[in-house]
Amino acid sequence: MAVVGAGPVGLAIAWRCAARGLRVVVHDPAPGSGASWVAAGMLAPVAEAYFGEHELTGLLTASAARWPAFAAELTEATGADLGYRTDGTLLVGLTADDLAEARRLWAYQQGLGLPVTPLRPSELRDREPALATRVRGGAFAPTDHQVDPRRLVAALRTAAVRAGATLAPSAVDRLSDLDAGVTVVAAGCGAAALAGLPVRPVKGQVVRLRAPGGVAPGFRHVIRGYADGEHVYLVPRVDGEVVVGATVEERTDTTVTAEAVLRLLRAAVDLLPELAGYDLVETVAGLRPGTPDNAPILGPLPGRPGVLAATGHHRHGIVLTPVTADLIADLITTGVADPLLAPFTPDRFTTEEGNPWN
Ligand code: GLY
Numbered sequence: 001m002a003v004v005g006a007g008p009v010g011l012a013i014a015w016r017c018a019a020r021g022l023r024v025v026v027h028d029p030a031p032g033s034g035a036s037w038v039a040a041g042m043l044a045p046v047a048e049a050y051f052g053e054h055e056l057t058g059l060l061t062a063s064a065a066r067w068p069a070f071a072a073e074l075t076e077a078t079g080a081d082l083g084y085r086t087d088g089t090l091l092v093g094l095t096a097d098d099l100a101e102a103r104r105l106w107a108y109q110q111g112l113g114l115p116v117t118p119l120r121p122s123e124l125r126d127r128e129p130a131l132a133t134r135v136r137g138g139a140f141a142p143t144d145h146q147v148d149p150r151r152l153v154a155a156l157r158t159a160a161v162r163a164g165a166t167l168a169p170s171a172v173d174r175l176s177d178l179d180a181g182v183t184v185v186a187a188g189c190g191a192a193a194l195a196g197l198p199v200r201p202v203k204g205q206v207v208r209l210r211a212p213g214g215v216a217p218g219f220r221h222v223i224r225g226y227a228d229g230e231h232v233y234l235v236p237r238v239d240g241e242v243v244v245g246a247t248v249e250e251r252t253d254t255t256v257t258a259e260a261v262l263r264l265l266r267a268a269v270d271l272l273p274e275l276a277g278y279d280l281v282e283t284v285a286g287l288r289p290g291t292p293d294n295a296p297i298l299g300p301l302p303g304r305p306g307v308l309a310a311t312g313h314h315r316h317g318i319v320l321t322p323v324t325a326d327l328i329a330d331l332i333t334t335g336v337a338d339p340l341l342a343p344f345t346p347d348r349f350t351t352e353e354g355n356p357w358n
Contacts (some may be wrong), residue, residue: 001332002180004172004194005179006031008149009310009317010186011156012325017310020165020333024050026160026178029171032153035317038206038237038286041149043067043319046114046141047089049225050105055343056295060316063323064143070161070322071147077162080155081145082238083148089222091116091129092138094270098226099136106139116141130218132273145223146235149318175307182332184308185301188289195304197297198349199312201287203249205260207268209275211240218274220343227267234268234275242278244268254285290314292349297347298324299337308332309346
């Protein structure tokens with residue numbers, strides 16, 4: 001079988017399928033250079049449960065539940081440190097207006113039965129003393145965790161190859177060029193040109209900081225904040241890195257703009273003043289593979305025997321990696337589609353006239 005795309009999703013599918021004895025070739029001229037290179041790696045089924053995305057929230061929750069075993073298995077297979085952290089996520093509002101906006105979403109998430117616990121300001125600061133004193137309030141999402149996507153991709157490459165997969169550094173221009181019984185399109189935004197799927201780039205700009213002196217950042221939770229109307233997240237790694245993200249732009253370029261960096265850093269420092277003293281180590285932009293309903297496209301392509309999609313993961317590629325890999329590998333090796341796949345199949349975008357998004 002062939003997998004087009006060596007991001008986390010493509011590599012995890014290759015790992016799973018190779019481990020079940022399939023001969024797998026993964027095609028990508030630049031593995032891990034897509035959205036995952038920029039991603040912060042939040043595993044956030046709760047904080048990213050948005051209005052009107054009920055089915056997607058179910059998939060995020062199912063995949064997040066697989067993460068502990070997935071991370072343990074990958075570490076066991078490779079010896080790699082994935083930067084997987086389970087300290088949980090603090091959701092905070094800087095001003096009264098920010099807090100009011102945040103509380104509307106928390107109420108919705110609580111209504112779905114998701115674990116979001118409101119905290120008094122004193123409880124917030126007990127958990128994270130480095131927060132600015134003017135942060136008005138917040139909540140705790142204990143099951144929203146994080147992993148380092150760059151470490152994840154490196155580990156998945158190793159695991160896939162150790163399981164017997166081959167990495168081919170070749171670009172694939174046409175699926176018909178591949179000599180494979182089964183082909184999985186896991187090419188992120190490239191799935192549009194390659195397979196006619198309704199995937200569009202959604203630009204995200206990100207800043208990476210580093211705590212000075214080679215120490216860990218002065219906070220341990222992922223912090224997702226509303227700060228004077230800006231949405232920002234701060235993701236602290238044990239190795240000292242802090243990822244500050246992200247813009248969400250309907251654009252196709254990967255230019256980093258001064259305005260975006262200014263807005264991200266202003267919001268970050270408003271929430272956590274000590275970040276102003278951190279080293280600025282990287283500014284970068286990437287393209288999330290967005291779809292018309294913000295949910296991934298998973299399963300067989302109508303009218304294309306042997307071709308499956310595993311793409312369109314938009315803002316959730318890292319958290320959705322385990323469930324995507326398991327369900328696609330099951331489908332390929334057993335022919336049985338897990339019911340979890342049903343809302344996400346490619347045929348939801350086709351009509352009798354064909355694909356209206358082309
Ligand atoms: N999931 C974080 C982002 O898309 O920016």
